Amino acid sequence: VAFEALYARLRAPLYSFLVRLSGRAELAEDLLQETWLRFARHSHRLEPEGDPRPWLFTVARNLYRSHRRWALLDGERLRELGLWSGAEVAGPFEALCASESERRLEHALLELSLGEREVLLLCGSAGFEPAEAATILGISAEAFRQRLARARGKLRERLAAAERPTRGTRLT
Amino acid sequence: MTPPEELQASLGMHDHDEPTHHLQTHDVDPLVGERIRRRVTAVLRQEQRRVARPRSAWISLWYHRALEPTLLIGLGASYLVWAVQGTLAILH
Numbered sequence: 001v002a003f004e005a006l007y008a009r010l011r012a013p014l015y016s017f018l019v020r021l022s023g024r025a026e027l028a029e030d031l032l033q034e035t036w037l038r039f040a041r042h043s044h045r046l047e048p049e050g051d052p053r054p055w056l057f058t059v060a061r062n063l064y065r066s067h068r069r070w071a072l073l074d075g076e077r078l079r080e081l082g083l084w085s086g087a088e089v090a091g092p093f094e095a096l097c098a099s100e101s102e103r104r105l106e107h108a109l110l111e112l113s114l115g116e117r118e119v120l121l122l123c124g125s126a127g128f129e130p131a132e133a134a135t136i137l138g139i140s141a142e143a144f145r146q147r148l149a150r151a152r153g154k155l156r157e158r159l160a161a162a163e164r165p166t167r168g169t170r171l172t
Numbered sequence: 173m174t175p176p177e178e179l180q181a182s183l184g185m186h187d188h189d190e191p192t193h194h195l196q197t198h199d200v201d202p203l204v205g206e207r208i209r210r211r212v213t214a215v216l217r218q219e220q221r222r223v224a225r226p227r228s229a230w231i232s233l234w235y236h237r238a239l240e241p242t243l244l245i246g247l248g249a250s251y252l253v254w255a256v257q258g259t260l261a262i263l264h
Binding site: 102 | 190191192193194195196197198199200201204205207208209211212213215216219220223
């Protein structure tokens with residue numbers, strides 16, 4: 001019964017986190033399943049009264065990091081290699097956005113680096129406190145604060161750029 | 173001078189106007205969600221059985237190595253005492 005309630009409460013936030021991290025719905029589904037399977041295998045070691053949320057997000061994030069190490073050419077690396085076409089950037093949630101500003105936000109998030117996306121998603125939509133989020137990422141509170149400030153700045157820049165009329169900023 | 177936004181950000185404070193707070197939470201496809209739930213429930217049951225097994229094994233070990241010999245020795249000793257006492261009663 002405890003698992004059912006936990007699964008119902010955390011399935012969607014974890015899935016949203018994974019989709020925005022990876023930019024791919026199918027991959028996020030696989031990683032979501034693996035995250036919950038790991039939870040099942042380690043559940044007897046977790047504190048019964050403790051909050052499993054940070055543990056689940058840590059596992060989800062680590063699974064994506066491991067997957068990424070094995071994936072040879074994901075979007076970010078294509079972009080680093082200059083092979084990325086800006087027109088192809090489309091997050092899985094963009095089609096579901098109710099407004100243009102939401103769509104821009106989803107799009108801008110995908111354009112950030114993985115490290116920047118992680119801090120923004122954990123502190124933003126996942127609702128973690130900075131100290132908890134720093135623990136999930138395995139970095140110090142100070143490093144987390146710096147990364148968060150940098151990520152927020154970049155996101156604002158991307159959003160501002162997206163709101164301006166398109167004037168040849170697209171990468172081709 | 174540091175603008176308030178940057179100051180807040182550098183202190184790691186929550187800014188509730190942060191755009192990412194307004195991101196919608198989307199759920200996984202219901203069929204996929206149900207498939208994952210079933211698999212995880214099955215694994216949870218397996219794990220519970222696996223974790224419970226050593227306890228029953230320990231109880232069995234304790235019974236065979238300690239309780240059973242103690243009971244046998246106790247019964248044997250009681251019988252011996254009863255037999256000796258009975259023999260002495262007949263002789264006297």
